[in-house]
Amino acid sequence: MIRAEYRFHLPVPPEQGFDVLSDPTRDPEWQSACAHTRLLDGAVGAGCRYEIAFQILGRRLDFTVEITDFIPGRHSRFVTVEGPFRYVGSYHYHRRADGTTDVQWTFDVDPGDYFGILPEVLLKKVLINQVKKDSSSLSKQLAAAPPPS
Amino acid sequence: MEPLASTLVQTRAARVVPASSQQVGLWFIHQADPSCAAYHLLFAAEVVAGPEVGDRVREVLTDLVREHEALRVCFRPGQDGPVQYVEHAVPLDLRHRDARHLDPDALRRQVRADSRAPFDLTAAPLWRIHLYRTGEESWVVAFVAHHIAVDFWSLAMLLAEVRSRLNGTASLFPLDGSAFADHARNQSAYLASGAASGLLAAEAERLAEAPSSIDLCGDRPRPPVPSHEGGSVPFTLSPAVSDGVRVLARETASTRYMTLLAAYNVMLSRLSGQPEVLVGTPTSGRLQRRLRHALGNFVNTVVVRGHVDEASTYRELLAATRERVVAAMRGQELPFPWLVRMLAPQRDPSRTPLFQAGFAWDRLPFLANMGQFFLLEPDPSTAVTVAGARLRPYPVPQQEGQTDLWAEMGGERDGGYVGVLRYNTDIFTEGTARGLAATFVATVEALVGRPDVPMRQLSRCDRQQAAALDRWGHGPVRELPDTTLPALIRAQAGRTPDATALVADGEQWSYARLQRAVDAVAAAVRTAGAGPGACVAVLAERGAPLVAALLGVLEAGAAYVPLDPQLPAARLGYMAADSGARLLLTQERLRAHWPAEIPACRLDDVLADGAGLSGHGTVREPAAAGAHPAASTDLAYVLYTSGSTGRPKGVAVPHRALINLLLSMRAETGFSPSDGLLAVTTVSFDIAALELFLPLVAGGRVIMWDGAAADGAALAARIAESGATWIQATPTSWRMLRDAGWDGSPRLHVLCGGEELPAELADFLAPRVASLRNVYGPTETTVWSTAGVVRPSAGVDLGSPLANTQLLVLDGSGRRVEPGFPGELHIGGAGLADGYWRRQELTAERFVTGLPAAPDRRLYRTGDRVRWTSDGRLLYHGRLDSQVKLRGHRIELGEVEATFQAMDGVAAAVAVVRDDRLVAYLVAEPGVTLAPSALRTSAALTLPQYLVPNLVIILPELPRTANHKIDRSRLPAPSPETDVPFTQPRDAVEITLARVWGELLGLPQVSIHANFFELGGHSLLAVQLAAAVRAEWGRELPVSTLLTHGTIAELAAVIRRDEQDTVRGPLVTLRRGDTARRPLFLFHPFGGTIFCYLELAKHLPPGRAIHALEAPGLDRAGDAEVSVEEMATRYLAHLREAQPHGPYALGGWCFGGVIAFEAAGQLHALGEETDLIAAIDTRAPVPANVPEGADDATLLSWFARDLAVPFGTTLDVPAEELRSLGTDDAFDQILARAAAIGVLPGDSDRAQLLRYFEAYLANGIALQTYFPDPTALDLLLLRATDEPADHGPALGWEPLIRGSLEVVDVPGDHNSVMYPPHAATVAAAIAQWMGEHPR
Known part of the structure; x- marks a missing residue:
């Protein structure tokens, strides 16, 4: 089991950050490794399932995932239902004094032999590095976007 | 104005x-x-x-x-x-x-x-x-x-x-x-003529094999390039002597110029110690009538080759000089600069070519009444009137500093010849120049006065000079007590029985305890039948028992022969046998070293049996029964030194000489009962006698050092904690301490001797210690004969003679030489040894009587070339024979040569000291192949370590002079020969060690399997190596580790063993550079290692440091970075420690170019400039260049392949083969095969291979996920033209580079471009963009 964690900042209120990060349909907008998502059973919320495809380390990975926790502006959690290996992810949102948001990302994954010879320590770094890059880009996008009217 | x-x-x-x-x-x-x-x-x-x-x-x-x-x-x-x-x-x-x-x-x-x-x-x-x-x-x-x-x-x-x-x-x-x-046109035409060719050939023959220079024994070290600064001193020959010159010239059909030149040559010959002297002398150059009255510069200099044999008379010399001047004048139409160019003599930029001394004879017949105007000391009454104006001479020195010495004569005053001696102030003081001028005058007077007496019979010093020499050369006269060393120590023990005499082996011995031990040993020696006249060999480890043994032998009336257990067994055996030792006092644990056939007496038993050896007590009188105390004239010890015949020779020293040394040094140093001396010298080196006995005759303490002689750091620590107030050591030891970081001790008094004390070392030591004394003396005059406090500002001299000691500087004829002139130091007085043990002939040769300077005195010929300065300081000028001092050890080169010549297959052997290294040049017998390392090993069986050459060079033949003598000056510069083929370093530790070795040994490259000491390393360099290891890795390595781990590979393994516990930065210095110039930083390629830059670094222009950055994950598991941005950020933190601010010069091969590009971008964001980004066959980080995915076996196969590339070899492990093995077995397979072909260190394990692979994968991931935005940076792209894969004319960089994109084609494919022969081309291409780049 690998646990990858990363804390990053978004220059928007937690609710606005939640709308982007915790909505799997918007994953392709900001996750560079995410090739595709599709909701399988209704609106985004707790109990909702979706398909998600990643392109990572030269491989395409297809998963079916279920959202287990969904508290807007506070917290969301998701768990794989089907896929090459199991993972559990979560976002926790913390409002800063200036109204912007700190996000705590946690990702537990058990890749088994899926990545073959790739050491887990590298996989963990890859995951964190990916979120680091993506969240940085997202933060810039959000900062540049006009405030919601 | x-x-x-x-x-x-x-x-x-x-x-x-x-x-x-x-x-x-x-x-x-x-x-x-x-x-x-x-x-x-x-x-x-x-x-x-x-x-x-x-x-x-x-x-x-x-x-x-x-x-x-x-x-x-x-x-x-x-x-x-x-x-x-x-x-x-x-x-x-x-x-x-x-x-x-x-x-x-x-x-x-x-x-x-x-x-x-x-x-x-x-x-x-x-x-x-x-x-x-x-x-x-x-x-x-x-x-x-x-x-x-x-x-x-x-x-x-x-x-x-x-x-x-x-x-x-x-x-x-x-x-x-x-x-x-x-x-000039006429001259040019003449020089192209056959006549000139004929003259040139004659000049070449006349000057063939002339000495390349004469060493005129200056006061100051000669600067690398002459400053042309000089001074002038006038001199005058008396009218009588001048008349003598005129008469002699007439009688010999010579000119006055020739007569005086001959005398000048005598002076130069004596000053240089060479019979042959080349003297420049100007000629008018106006041989053609049309030039007789021409204005311009026509003067030319000819070289007169003089030869002075003092067995001949001055008249005979004059006749020969006339012939030689005539011969020189035949070539006067050949301009001197042209002649130098054509003859192309061996050049030394610090000296004028061909001659360093000149003699001019200028007469101006048409200005007869103005001759005084050209003198430095004209007749003060001189005045001439011209057109109503009254003119008087106003002498101003001129034309100074053209050569080392230049005598100009031709003028006269009051019937006597006058002249000026011009001297170069780079090397001579005014006092010396005045002395030389006075000596020239005296020389002319002596020669002209007795022209028919062999010159060697003429006295050399005038009365004034002789009086000064007597004053300077005689030590104080003090009455010597008629006693022996053990008697003195017994008396001291009686006075202060409970005072500490010895500190050794972690315990303190009082004087009483020491005396009891001495008595016990003496009794044992007597019981064994060894008494006065007998020799007793003492073979013991450093410690209190050793001192007791030495003194016990003396107490018994016998003489000791010290044997150092570190010496080869064969040498110990020879010394024991040659001395005729009747008994061996030794220790059980040294049994393997015991010379055979001598009865052994175990000190362990003697001292254990001695009742009451511990604790306090009183001192008894010497045992009466059977005791035969020695007389002061009896032998105290026989000490063996290097012998020119191939065998060491024993020097027999009596008690009286030893007592004189100890009492004289006690007075000189003021050594008191409160002082302690840290004794560091092996007992087989005679100076140990001072360390072991001086404190004991003064009531002080001997503090024994038992560490390794070459372990500077340990010795520095011991100095600090021992409380010692005195220490005696050789300059080599002091340099070693300095290199180990020792920074002095204000309470420490220092005796420095055993070899020449360099001025720079004196500069270092003097301000850091309580006092610094330079001490000098050969073993044959009992340890030291002179001592003097060093004041660096005044220069380093040998000091003054000890009590009851006389110093005489004599020439080859046994005459005292004038102040300023070099000669052989002869020492007389109470310190003289009896001679060489059982070597009467050699004793008679070196201990001489009946010399003209001191007919009734017995003197020891030291073989040391010295001279008194004009103010009475004795300076050392090297050896007159083949004996050398190297790192404090006295070495007879003949002994080294004889040892090799006795070996099978060696036809000829010559030993020399070059660059502080002992080098043996050998010629093999026909059909024999000599192996340097095997020869060194053989030599070490009989020679002590310091006599084993650092380098053994095999030559097809030895260079010889025309007279078929071996020409040592033409022996090639030593370049180490090793039987070990070159193997390049395999990781950063080895790369760094290889760089340090190269710097220390002066080698362009060092195989990781070559032995440091076979490559010319020695103990002093080993200390510097230890210091470099400390600086690089923060590790204290005892020098003993360097001795036992003599190759880079072995030493690197020691360093690696502990390196896992330390965090080392990724920066590896491939080459150090000028600190005033900015370095070049090269980032690692795919895989993280930096071997690929070793060849490139060799070819990049010198001056700028070259640092490489390797992937951190190679050393520590889990440390690999998976993003180019993180890598660059991390590397920049280290890079900026080496160079805090830009502009920066960055580069890298393959993936390294991508890191360089990212690093430059980050520096730019920080406001720093980068003036070079050199990407060597680096494909742009764009999606089109991302390779297809690969399975694990393929990745492993690629990894194995790339692992071998830097070593110029291949490691082809097919993916199919690995696929069938499974991951773990696949790793083991690669590990075994990589180690077998030397691409991984021999001590590599699976964990290390995994780290390498992790770094490899991490690099791959980083490259796959790095797609930077376009930037305004400039990029120099070196494209490997032979690379079959086509990635476009600029390898895809066009969309990323908005600045200048320079593409330079270089030969080779992607891999071979970094290795010979292509790396040199890449370096040349980069060099064009590097410029000077000062910091």
């Missing part, structure tokens, strides 16, 4: 004429040193005259300038050197100064300074007149000309002409101011 007074004479364009060879020579000297005033000619006079004379002089000069082209020349660069420009209009350069306020000394200084003001050779005129107004109608006038334009003869003719014109009398001769213009 008043404005320049100038008068334009004509105005037309300049005429260009070639420059003569002599002028070209002077022009080059001026180019090298534009401030050089050594070639300024000068005439100066005090003048009393009315203003009308000045006007008239100006008119005359104006006319002369108009009439004579020679006065209007200057020199400018042409195609092949300078050419001469004849200007048609030049101003008179008259420089006025009102000097009425200057006192005479100040005026003289001003005139001297002005006369030395440099000329601009490109601007005519190259002469000027300085006018100093000293009164209403009085002046000092100085005419200064550059020798390139006129010679001394021309200057004199000009003076004569001016005088004639001012007086309105007819000219003495028709001055020719134009002939010079054809001179």
Whole structure:
């Protein structure tokens, strides 16, 4: 089991950050490794399932995932239902004094032999590095976007 | 100064004429040193005259300038050197100064300074007149000309002409101011002629195998390039001696010049210690009639090859000198600079070519009544009147510093010849120069006075000099007690029985305990039947028992023979046998070293049996029964030193000599009962006697050091914690301590001896210790014969003689030599040894009596070349024989040579010391192949470590002189030969060690399996290596570790073993550079290692440091970075420690170019500049360049392949094979095969291979996920033209680079581009973009 964690900042209120990060349909907008998502059973919320495809380390990975926790502006959690290996992810949102948001990302994954010879320590770094890059880009996008009217 | 007074004479364009060879020579000297005033000619006079004379002089000069082209020349660069420009209009350069306020000394200084003001050779005129107004109608006038334009003869003719014109009398001769213009052309044509070729051949033959230089024994170290600064001292021969010169010249059909030159040669021969001396002497160069009255520079210098054999008489020497001068004059038409070029003698830029001393004889017959004007000490009554003006000589030194020494004669005063000795102030003090001048006068007097007596029978010192030598060379006379060393110590023990005598092995021995131990040993020795007259070998480890044993032997009346257990068994056996030792006092644990066939007495038993050896107590009188105390004249010890015949020789030292040393040094040092001396020297080195016994005769403490002799750090620590107040060591040991970081101790008094104390070491030591004494003495005169406190500002000398010691500096004929002159140091007095043990012939050769300087005194010939300075300081000038001192050890090269010559297969052997290393050059017998390492090993079986050459070089034959003697000067520079083929380093630890070894050993590359000591390393360098390891890894490695882990591979394994616990940065210095210039940083390629830059670093232009950054994950599991951005950020943190601010020069091969690009971007974001990003065959980080995915086996196969590339080998492990093995077995397979072909260190394990693979994968991931935005940076892309994969003309960089994108094609494919031969081309391509780049 690998646990990858990363804390990053978004220059928007937690609710606005939640709308982007915790909505799997918007994953392709900001996750560079995410090739595709599709909701399988209704609106985004707790109990909702979706398909998600990643392109990572030269491989395409297809998963079916279920959202287990969904508290807007506070917290969301998701768990794989089907896929090459199991993972559990979560976002926790913390409002800063200036109204912007700190996000705590946690990702537990058990890749088994899926990545073959790739050491887990590298996989963990890859995951964190990916979120680091993506969240940085997202933060810039959000900062540049006009405030919601 | 008043404005320049100038008068334009004509105005037309300049005429260009070639420059003569002599002028070209002077022009080059001026180019090298534009401030050089050594070639300024000068005439100066005090003048009393009315203003009308000045006007008239100006008119005359104006006319002369108009009439004579020679006065209007200057020199400018042409195609092949300078050419001469004849200007048609030049101003008179008259420089006025009102000097009425200057006192005479100040005026003289001003005139001297002005006369030395440099000329601009490109601007005519190259002469000027300085006018100093000293009164209403009085002046000092100085005419200064550059020798390139006129010679001394021309200057004199000009003076004569001016005088004639001012007086309105007819000219003495028709001055020719134009002939010079054809001179160079005529000279050039002549030099192309057969006549010149014939003369050249004759000169080549005449000067063949002449000494390349004469060492005139200066006071100061010769600078690498002469400064052309000098001084002048006058001298005078008495009228009687001058008459003698005239008579002798007449009788021998010689000239006075030849007569005095012969005497000058005698002086130079004595000064240099060489029979052959080359002397430069000027000739007028006016052989053709048309040049007789020409203005210009025609003078030429010829080289007279003198040979002085003091067995001959002066008359015989004079006859030979005449022949030699005539021979030299035959070649006078060959200009000296041309001759030097054609003969191409061995050059030393610190010396003038061919000769370093000159002798000139200048007579100006047409200026007879003005001869005094050219003397440095003219007759004060001299005055001449010219056109109503009254002129008196105003002597100003001139032409100083052209050579080391230059005697100029020809003038006379009051019937005696006078002269000036010019000397180079780079190397001579004025005092020495005055002494040399006085000696020359005395030499002429002695030679001329007894021309028919062999010169070696003539005395050399005048009374005044002899008195000074007596004063300086005699130590204080002190009465020596008629006693022995053990008696002195027993008396001390009686006075202070409970005081600490010895600190050793973690315990303290009181004097009483020591005395009881001594008595016990003495009793054992007597019981064994060894008493007075017998030798007892002492073989013991350093410690209190050793001291007790030595003293116990003496107490028994016998003499000890110290045996160092570190010496080879064969040598110990020889020493024991040769000394005839009747008994061996030793320790059980040294049984393996015991020489056979000598009864052994175990110290362990003797000291254990001795009742009451511990604790306090009283001191008894010596045992009466059977005791036969030694007399002061009895032998105290026999100490073996290196012997030239191949066997060590024993020096037999009596008690009296030892007592004299100890009491004299006690008085010299003031050693007191409160002092402690840290004894560091092996007992087989005679100076150990002082360390072990001086404290005991003074009631102080001996603190025994038992650590490794070469472990500077440990010794430094011991000095600090021991409380020692005195220590004696060789300069080598002090350098070792300094290199180990020791920074002195203000309570420590230092004795430094055993070899020459370098000034820089004295500079270091003196301010860091309580006192620094230089001590000197051979074993044969009992440890030290001189001592003196060193004051670095005054230079390092040998000090003064100890009590009851006499120092005599004698020449080969046994005469005392004059102060300033070198000779062999002879030592007499109470310190003399009895001689060499059982070597009567050798004793008679070295311990001599009946020498002319001291017929009744027994003296030891030291073989050391020394000289007294004019102020009574004794300076060391090396050895007169083949004995050398190396790192404090006395080495007879003959012993080393004899050892090798005795080996099978060796036809000839020569040993020399080069660059602080002992080097043996060997020639093999026909058909034999010699292996250097095996030969060293064989030598070590019989020779002590310090006599085993650091390098063994095999030559096809030894260079020989025409007389078939071995020409040591032509032995090739030692380059280490090793039987080990070159293997390059395999990781950063080895790379760094290889770089450090290369720097220490002066080698361009070092195989990781070559032994440090076989490559010329020695103990001192080992200390520096330890310091480098400490600086690089923060690890204290005992020097003993370096001795036992002698290769880079072995040492790296030791370092690696502990490196896992330390965090080391990724920066690896491939080459150190000039700190004033910015480094080049190279980032690792795919895989993270940096071997690929080793070859490149060799070829990049020198001067700039080259650092490489390797992937951190290679050393620590889990440390690999998976993003290019993170890598760059991390590397920049280290890079900026080496260079805090830009502009930066970055580069990298393959993936390294991508990191360099990202790093430059990050630096740019921080506001720093990067002026070079060199990407060597780096594909752009764009999606199109991302390779297809691969399975694990394929990745492993690629990994194995890439692992081997830097080593110029292949590791082809097919993916199919790995796929069938499974991951773990696949790793093991790669590990085994990589280690087998040497691409991984031998101590590599699976974990290391995994780290390498992790870094490899991490790099791959980083590359796959790095797609930067376009940037305004410039990029230099070196594209490997032979790479089959096509990635476009700029490898895809076009969309990323918005600055300049330079693509340079280099040969090779993607892998081979970094290795020979292509790396040199890549380096050359990068070099073009590197520039000077100061920090």
